[in-house]
Each structure stands twice: as C-alpha cells, then as structure tokens.
Amino acid sequence: MSENKIIDGKEISEKIRKRIKSFGSELIEKSGKVPGLAVVLVGENPASRVYVRNKTEKTKEVGFQSIEHKLNEDVSEEKLLGLVEKLNKDDNVQGILVQLPLPKHINSDKVLDSILPVKDVDGFHAVNVGKLWSGLNSLVPCTPLGCSILLKMINDDLSGQHAVIIGRSNIVGKPMAALLLGMNATVSICHSRTKDLPAIVRQADIVVPAVGIPEMVKGDWIREGAVVIDVGINRIERDGKNILVGDANYNECYDKASRITPVPGGVGPMTIACLLLNTLLTSYTQFDLEMPDLSSILKDL
C-alpha cells in the first residue's frame, strides 16, 4: 500500500495544534489574557467522558486554560442554563462547549441556543448556522471544518466536482454541505430515506460518510480515483478484540480511492484541533484584536 494515499489526520492535526500554540502565545503576549475553553459534561456517558478528557488535555497542551464543569445526570435544565449564562458572562471564558448527547429530560436545542454566538466554539448556535449558510464569517462545527481542511490540502477549489455526503445531521452532514458548496463543489446530501444510495455514491468525486453504521460504504460504491473522507467512528468487536472502524469499508475503499482517511487517525483528531482553532479565532474577537486569516494559520502545513 502506498502511504501517500492515506490522509493522515493525526499528523496534520498535530501540526495544526502546534500552529495554534504559536499563534496563541503571540495572542497571549499581545492581549495579556489567556484564552479559556469551558467544557460542560452532564452525566456519565463513557464515550463523552473520554472525549472531554481528550479535549481538556489538548487544550492545556496549546497553552489555553481549560475549565471543566461536570454535572450529575439528573441536573435540571434550569440549572444547566444557569451555568451557561454564568459562562457567557465570564471574561475568562472565550469558548463554551456543552458535550452532547444531553440526558433526555434536557432540551439540547434550548441549551445550545443559550450559548453566546461569539463563544459557541462548536458552531451549533442558530446564528452561526445561519451565517455559515449565508457564506458569512462564523464559528463552524469542528468535524466538518476538519474535513474541509483535509480536502483543501488536496484541492482548494472543487469546481466541477460532485461531493456526496451520507448523513444529514446538524453536527456533520448539513454543515459539511455548506462548506463544500463554499468550495464550489456540486453537493448531494443522502440520508436514511435516500433511494439507491450506492448508485448516487458511485457518481461521487468526493464521498463523506457520516452515518454511524460500521463499514457501510463498500468498495464497489466508490468510483475509481474518488476521495473518501470517513467521518464515522464505530466501536465493533472483531476476532475477540474491540476495534474502531469507520462508515466506509477501509480495505475495499482504499483500493478504489485516490485518497482516503483511516479510522482511527483520520477525521477524529481533526475535530479536536478545530475546536482549539475555533477557540483561538474567537479569542482574537473577544480580546479586540485583529483575527488572522484562517489560511495564514494553516499555511504550508
């Protein structure tokens, strides 16, 4: 297998975090303030705990302040909204992330929309969603932002290319579509009600599976030379071992694709890097300093 077919998200995300650290230290010097990222975790969901631990660790590594709030599973919506309100007003907090999923008795949309748009480093607030779809500067959801950075490293302008996204969630599928449109791709969004999915995927120059079904996308769905950006992270048992696989059958798709992201080590690490990138960018705004262009931060990675 030739190594350069693989898009190494782990290596690229490490480089991005180094850039963030260097831009961040300049920002701290200029402003005299340290960017703070508050992460709110409700309950004991094991996957969420791992994500939060990871986010905290990486936040500290780039020299930002990490503020963690762990709340019991049975916390009331009112109390959670009260905490967000406090963080909105806290000058030491530039980014607020409420880890999803939230327990069923809490209205997630209400909580996400209570975060100040300028502190919404997940990019889920309706104001940021609207700005993204209007082509305005906004905080962009981290996973699709990470995918778009990987794609830009291959090709900045996707004019004439057909991108097929599988999944229409607010977190991945829909914002991914907005970003790909912004890169001039022709975009199809497929989902659980789409008829003859393989036939649509076969037309794609770029395939972005974001479904949550292990190895759903088969090799014979992939057009020769297509780029596969696999967002899926699925834990399965194989040969008595617990392993992570994507939504694409990696070995099969590898043979057909020109470039492909592995799971793990593809899109996953880009998500955290982009969370820190969003925290850096919004800190410039909140510290009244001119924000550098994203392309200058990511130049020659």
Ligand code: NAD
């Ligand atoms: P979701 O459950 O919110 O959305 C899944 C989407 O897949 C839905 O829009 C649904 O219509 C579609 N779908 C379901 N079954 C389908 C089928 N048979 N055919 C076509 N479409 C179908 O999930 P999500 O939050 O968007 O996450 C999707 C995947 O991405 C999951 O595996 C998740 O773990 C992973 N994920 C990874 C990262 C990362 O950092 N790499 C971040 C977020 C999510």
